[in-house]
Amino acid sequence: MIPRTKQFKKELPQHLKNRVMRENIARAAWLSVQKRNERVAEIPEWEELREKASRIKREVIEHLWENLDIFQENAGKRGIEVFRAADAAEANRLAEDIARKHGIKRIAKSKSMLTEEIGFNDYMQEKGLEVVETDLGEYIIQLAGEAPSHLTAPALHKSRREIGRLFQEKLNVPYSENPEELTALARQVLREKFLAADMGVTGANFGIIESGQIVVVENEGNARMCAALPNVHLAFIGIERLIPRVYDLDLFLTLLCRSATGQKITSFVSLINGPRPPHAYDGPEKVYYILVDNRRSSFLQDEQLKQALYCIRCGACYNVCPVYQNIGGHAYGWVYQGPIGAVITPQLLGLPEAKDLPFASSLCGACSETCPVKIPLHRLLLYQRRRIVEESLSAGVEKAAFKVFAALARSPKLFAAPGRWIGRLQRLLPLQLRAPGWSKSRELPQPAKQTFREWWGKDADGVIHGR
Numbered sequence: 001m002i003p004r005t006k007q008f009k010k011e012l013p014q015h016l017k018n019r020v021m022r023e024n025i026a027r028a029a030w031l032s033v034q035k036r037n038e039r040v041a042e043i044p045e046w047e048e049l050r051e052k053a054s055r056i057k058r059e060v061i062e063h064l065w066e067n068l069d070i071f072q073e074n075a076g077k078r079g080i081e082v083f084r085a086a087d088a089a090e091a092n093r094l095a096e097d098i099a100r101k102h103g104i105k106r107i108a109k110s111k112s113m114l115t116e117e118i119g120f121n122d123y124m125q126e127k128g129l130e131v132v133e134t135d136l137g138e139y140i141i142q143l144a145g146e147a148p149s150h151l152t153a154p155a156l157h158k159s160r161r162e163i164g165r166l167f168q169e170k171l172n173v174p175y176s177e178n179p180e181e182l183t184a185l186a187r188q189v190l191r192e193k194f195l196a197a198d199m200g201v202t203g204a205n206f207g208i209i210e211s212g213q214i215v216v217v218e219n220e221g222n223a224r225m226c227a228a229l230p231n232v233h234l235a236f237i238g239i240e241r242l243i244p245r246v247y248d249l250d251l252f253l254t255l256l257c258r259s260a261t262g263q264k265i266t267s268f269v270s271l272i273n274g275p276r277p278p279h280a281y282d283g284p285e286k287v288y289y290i291l292v293d294n295r296r297s298s299f300l301q302d303e304q305l306k307q308a309l310y311c312i313r314c315g316a317c318y319n320v321c322p323v324y325q326n327i328g329g330h331a332y333g334w335v336y337q338g339p340i341g342a343v344i345t346p347q348l349l350g351l352p353e354a355k356d357l358p359f360a361s362s363l364c365g366a367c368s369e370t371c372p373v374k375i376p377l378h379r380l381l382l383y384q385r386r387r388i389v390e391e392s393l394s395a396g397v398e399k400a401a402f403k404v405f406a407a408l409a410r411s412p413k414l415f416a417a418p419g420r421w422i423g424r425l426q427r428l429l430p431l432q433l434r435a436p437g438w439s440k441s442r443e444l445p446q447p448a449k450q451t452f453r454e455w456w457g458k459d460a461d462g463v464i465h466g467r
């Protein structure tokens with residue numbers, strides 16, 4: 001996916017004008033928050049679980065390189081071939097090599113944000129390989145030629161009417177807006193794709209260090225089919241997705257499922273053990289993992305940003321974010337959106353590419369309160385803002401304004417003068433004073449007749465003393 005993060009500010013009005021999309025997102029996000037809250041209320045020790053998960057992730061990330069070595073070794077013992085990719089280009093090249101080695105023509109793929117991040121589908125299709133998305137939401141947006149707009153619900157921005165029209169146009173079927181009929185239609189098409197696929201591609205929610213297994217969490221069963229039906233299974237894994245033990249799954253699945261979809265547990269939780277043993281009838285003959293860095297290791301150098309690597313990609317911070325609810329996922333211009341996207345995208349793509357994203361937040365802190373692994377998202381957004389200012393990437397007007405403010409703030413006399421004169425001037429002028437950009441959606445309030453300093457400087461008789 002080609003990033004459009006640089007156009008964030010320019011394209012924002014067009015997203016804000018899309019009322020249908022905004023209504024779809026607001027409705028879906030509200031429902032998700034309600035379901036999540038109900039499930040969380042069932043667990044009185046929820047806060048302790050968050051604390052524990054955060055601590056476990058911190059320990060894993062502190063020793064990430066050693067943990068990756070152990071994970072790789074344990075996966076190798078299961079007969080799984082593991083590669084490491086420094087960046088997106090290497091990850092795609094490795095996947096292509098695997099596909100060529102096995103004479104692959106058709107790939108069935110389940111939902112994986114990492115494959116979106118590295119542009120896997122476009123790369124493979126350019127190389128002449130067919131890639132079909134098998135997650136219903138991903139399949140819908142693949143048909144529509146769009147990008148996902150949410151971490152766990154890629155087609156969240158689409159209403160069933162829009163999906164009905166899309167299926168009618170692309171699959172040449174009668175129009176329907178009945179969710180069961182639409183799902184059955186997609187299932188019918190996708191079953192044939194599964195049966196024809198030579199390779200299945202999945203992501204991984206967790207990689208278990210002690211066992212070398214990966215865990216895939218889903219509701220449709222398509223990821224399990226991708227991992228089990230074709231002869232070759234390839235899993236892309238972000239290097240930060242490790243947890244120590246199988247035992248920890250109880251904790252992480254409790255937090256992930258309740259936070260992501262408001263379920264106690266998803267319909268399918270698959271542990272990938274490796275290639276099928278000689279006596280087994282089904283399962284892939286070959287299993288590969290590609291561990292992808294793609295600038296994740298750069299987070300490790302930064303004590304603050306390191307915390308973003310705890311993310312278990314539940315999407316709960318999207319749902320509670322008032323900015324996300326109003327602008328939708330596409331406005332962010334890349335794969336990761338909402339509060340976590342605004343934190344990690346400037347690091348993954350480089351600060352100049354995504355310098356506006358950390359400002360897309362009201363800093364209300366709802367994201368930090370919701371995050372099941374206690375990432376202090378609103379603090380990290382502030383931290384990214386500071387880095388942007390320190391690297392002189394903020395807007396010229398803003399820089400000039402702060403220079404003026406700094407000069408005024410150094411002298412009490414100078415500091416007092418503008419408050420007095422701007423207020424008087426604004427009362428005299430027939431029109432409102434306007435600040436570029438800022439005044440597009442706001443009006444400057446009418447100044448008080450008496451400034452705070454004047455009020456403070458008055459004695460009991462109302463006489464103003466010089467300040």
Ligand code: SF4
Nearest residue numbers: 311312314315317371
């Ligand atoms: S930052 Fe936290 S709330 Fe947001 S997706 Fe990651 S784990 Fe979920």
